[in-house]
Amino acid sequence: MPTLGLLHLQTPDQLKQRDQPPxxxxxxxxxxxxxxxxxxxxxxxxxxxxxxxxxLNCLRRRKGVYADSELREFQEQGCATGLFMPLSATKSRAAAAWIRDILMPAADRAWALEPSTLPDLPPPQRRQLLLRAARQARQQMIAAGQPQDPRQFREQVAGQARELESRLRQDERKEAQRRAARMADRIADLMDEGGYDAALDEFIEDFSTYPAAILKGPYTRxxxxxxxxxxxxxxxxxxxxxxxxxxxxxxxxxxxxxxxxxxxxxxxxxxxxxxxxxxxxxxxxxxxxxxxxxxxxxxxxxxxxxxxxxxxxxxxxxxxxxxxxxxxxxxxxxxxxxxxxxxxxxxxxxxxxxxxxxxxxxxxxxxxxxxxxxxxxxxxxxxxxxxxxxxCYEAIPGAFWGRAIPEMCEPHEDLCNASARALVSNLGIASGPQVYMEVDRLADGEAITQMHPWKIWQFKSDPNAAQRAPIGFFQPGSNAQELLAVFENFERRADDATGIPRYAYGNDRVGGAGETASGLSMLLNAAAKGLRRGIANIDTQVISRTVTQAFNWVMLYVDEPGLKGDCAVVPRGTAALLIKDQAQQRRQQALAATANPVDLGIIGQRGRAALLRQYFEGLELRVDDIMPSEEELAARERQEPSLLEPSVAPAPFPFVGEG
Structure with a gap:
């Protein structure tokens, strides 16, 4: 730094650097x-x-393109280089659509929260329950106006205690279910804000394409x-x-x-x-x-x-x-x-x-x-x-990467593509006559690469005076039927290899049992067995774990006591695949079977409402706009008591804290 006496001289850059924070x-x-x-x-x-x-092989097959090395080989062989019959792409799209329909329902979730099994009552609470039962038994004895045998009195107290404990557990179970429902709504809200559905949609696309699909989350951002x-x-x-x-x-x-x-x-x-x-x-x-x-x-x-x-x-x-x-x-x-x-x-x-x-x-x-x-x-x-x-669609025990749908379809797709290339070449060769001629007898300047109707060919005389035509035609044979049969054979074998038949994605060439509605339903149920294992992998390895981690995050970091409770995540993807259609038919049968005064008197309005709710949910309707709430049903029951209900309702039992 230049100096002059006690005066320090600094350049503009040095002043700027001095004023900046370290x-x-x-x-x-x-x-x-x-x-x-x-x-x-x-x-x-x-x-x-x-x-x-x-x-890369799976991605190429999903896109329906060849590798560069294969294209060069086809060019050397003179094959149709751009022809690719995307069997694996069709299977992958069908599997992805099928899985989305199960794991991403429009009006439901692919998972649920169930309260854990209620533990045994602690000793202090059990003592309070016994005291409550003894007081009730004593009041009944006083009301009867005659003393009871001590043994009979103890049996009556034990019976009262069992009844109180059963009612207590029922109330606790209902409260746990309400907490689990509120927790499920909160987790679903976090998933909506965190882009869970979009991530799962892309995950399903990878699941149907690659040897493994990976979903990241939940993570904080x-x-x-x-x-x-x-x-x-x-x-x-x-x-x-x-x-x-x-x-x-x-x-x-x-x-x-x-x-x-x-x-x-x-x-x-x-x-x-x-x-x-x-x-x-x-x-x-x-x-x-x-x-x-x-x-x-x-x-x-x-x-x-x-x-x-x-x-x-x-x-x-x-x-x-x-x-x-x-x-x-x-x-x-x-x-x-x-x-x-x-x-x-x-x-x-x-x-x-x-x-x-x-x-x-x-x-x-x-x-x-x-x-x-x-x-x-x-x-x-x-x-x-x-x-x-x-x-993975097909997991391999002990390995990170499994087998993808394009890999399972690969040999059959290659044979179908080979048949298609041969078919195109054969159709091109057999589409018109082949020409042979003696070139040395052509007139000077005669073009042999052009042929059109009414063309006049000029030839020289045969120097050998042989009785041979200077030009001839022959028609190559067509092998189209044999090649198409080979193609269709391996296309059917691809259905068995992947577990995704053609009728699963709307192909009308079913035949046999598939010509009737019930027969087609049976075939689809049988075909779903191949897909069931893959969906089970998503249930256990992805859905259950992501929801469990979100549940743990809410329990640890969200200060809302009304949500807290011990719950277990229950994935429902495989169950939905098994019972989705059958359950809806059984709900309809149950509604028809209980539509009489005797059964209605047994199940009551709440039981009938529960059946209707499940039936409307299966139809993917807005249940809250159709059905009354639980509070409204409870009010109706209080106004119109059932014939099976006792005339005197049991007294409430808030025994906690009593002497």
């Missing part, structure tokens, strides 16, 4: 933790090379909401909510020999925008210094050029703007989930109070961009679960 201090270089994540990435990426080829204060004044609020999204199988890298995303190391490849990166500043566990380094130009990390599948994947998915010279504004990152020794966390900057044992494995959630670790937190899930859930 940059945030850089944390300790996370070399060991970064090296650990990079080593896991290289290992998982090498282990997935064969899977990458399978994923910062959300901005527009609220209307007083009904007219807009106000933007920020908060944290749950979210779900589909993860492409191309972006998932499980560890070798892992059977699910919950085992060993699991890495998700991220493509982050600058807005997404900036929004990560200020979140606990994120490194602001590393995020700003990435935003200032250290983006990319070179991951784009490490993945050889990107070019063909983008071409098949319709992103024609990408090539190896194009530089986009997305930042590649690795979202790492796995266990690391505590000493790596201590080296990164964790306090010794948070990491008590340097040799203990800690389950972490970390994001690496290039050499910058922009996030590293210990997984706060109570059970250490990760927000990733995987399901």
């Amino acid at each position: 940059p945030p201090s850089a944390p300790k270089a996370p070399s060991q933790l970064v090296a650990h994540i990079q080593s896991a990435w290289q290992r998982n990426k090498r282990a997935r090379e064969q899977i990458d080829r399978r994923l 910062r959300q901005r909401r527009l609220q209307w204060l007083g009904g007219a004044t807009p106000a933007v609020s920020e908060g944290h909510g749950l979210a779900w999204k589909r993860i492409s199988p191309f972006d998932c890298y499980p560890a070798p020999h892992a059977r699910s995303p919950q085992e060993r190391d699991f890495i998700e490849r991220l493509r982050l925008t600058e807005s997404e990166l900036y929004a990560m500043i200020g979140i606990p566990g994120n490194s602001e210094w590393d995020i700003r380094q990435v935003l200032q130009g250290a983006r990319g990390g070179g991951l784009r050029h490490w993945l050889w599948t990107d070019a063909e994947r983008n071409r098949l998915e319709g992103d024609s703007s990408y090539d190896w010279l194009t530089r986009d504004d997305l930042t590649d990152g690795l979202h790492y989930w796995g266990a690391v020794p505590g000493r790596l966390l201590l080296d990164w900057g964790y306090d010794a109070a948070e990491v008590d044992d340097p040799d203990r494995p800690y389950e972490i959630d970390a994001i690496l961009v290039g050499e910058h670790l922009i996030r590293c937190v210990v997984n706060d899930d109570p059970l250490g679960q990760r927000p990733y859930h995987k399901a």
Whole structure:
């Protein structure tokens, strides 16, 4: 800095730099933790090379295109290169539509919350119940005006206690069911706000296409909401909510020999925008210094050029703007989930109070961009679960990746395509006559590549004076019927291989039992057995786990006592497939069977209303607009008591707190 006496001279840039706030201090270089994540990435990426080829093969078959190597081979053979008969695409679309109809019903949910079994009464509550029963028995004895035998009195007290306990458990069960219903509504509301339906729709598309489909969630994210204060004044609020999204199988890298995303190391490849990166500043566990380094130009990390599948994947998915010279504004990152020794966390900057044992494995959630670790937190899930859930159409025991519908259809589709290419070539050859001629007898300048009606051919005389025609025609035979028979044979075999018959997606060529409505229903029920296993995988591996994690989040972080209660998640996808049509017919039969005064006197208005509610729900109607509420039915019953009800209602029993 130049000086002149006591006067300090500074340039404009130095003044600007002086006035700026000091940059945030850089944390300790996370070399060991970064090296650990990079080593896991290289290992998982090498282990997935064969899977990458399978994923591209499934995507090509779903799009109905050939690989470049196959096209070159067809060109050398002179086949119809652009002809592809997409059997697997048809099967995948039919399976996806079938699964959506079951797992995404219009007026219902594919899951339910059921209260857990009520525990035994604690000793203090049981003593109060016995005292209440003894008082009632004593009052009955006094009302009768004669003393009872002590043994008979004890039996009467025990009977009163059993009756009170039964009524108590019934009331507790009803309250637990009401709490479970309120909890289910709250979880459904969180799912609507977090994009669960859109994520599940894309997940089902992957499920019917790839060897595995992955759904991420629930995970917390910062959300901005527009609220209307007083009904007219807009106000933007920020908060944290749950979210779900589909993860492409191309972006998932499980560890070798892992059977699910919950085992060993699991890495998700991220493509982050600058807005997404900036929004990560200020979140606990994120490194602001590393995020700003990435935003200032250290983006990319070179991951784009490490993945050889990107070019063909983008071409098949319709992103024609990408090539190896194009530089986009997305930042590649690795979202790492796995266990690391505590000493790596201590080296990164964790306090010794948070990491008590340097040799203990800690389950972490970390994001690496290039050499910058922009996030590293210990997984706060109570059970250490990760927000990733995987399901396969046909699971392979002990393997992460299963078998996809295009892979099950592959040999039959290849034979159908070979038959179709041969059929096109044969039809082209047999469409007209073939010509042969003696070229040396053609007149000079005669064109042999052009033939049209009334053409005059000019020939020279035969120098050998042979009695041979200078030009001849013959008609090649057509093998169209044989080739069509081969095509149809393997098309039918594809139905058996995939478990998705043609009549499941509207093909009218059924025949046999399928010519009647009941016969077709039986065939569809039998065909559903192949799909049932895949839906069962979604039920147990995805639906049940995502809803359970959302339930745990509400129990831990939502302060609403009216929702709290011990519940179990019951997925209903497979059950819906089994009984959806049959149950509706049985409801209709039950309504017809109980439409008489005797049965109505037994089941009452509430029982009849329960049957009607289930029947209208099966028709996907708005039940609340048709049926009266429980309170209205209770009021009607009080005004018009049933003949079977006792004339004197039993007294209430709020015995808790009584002496």
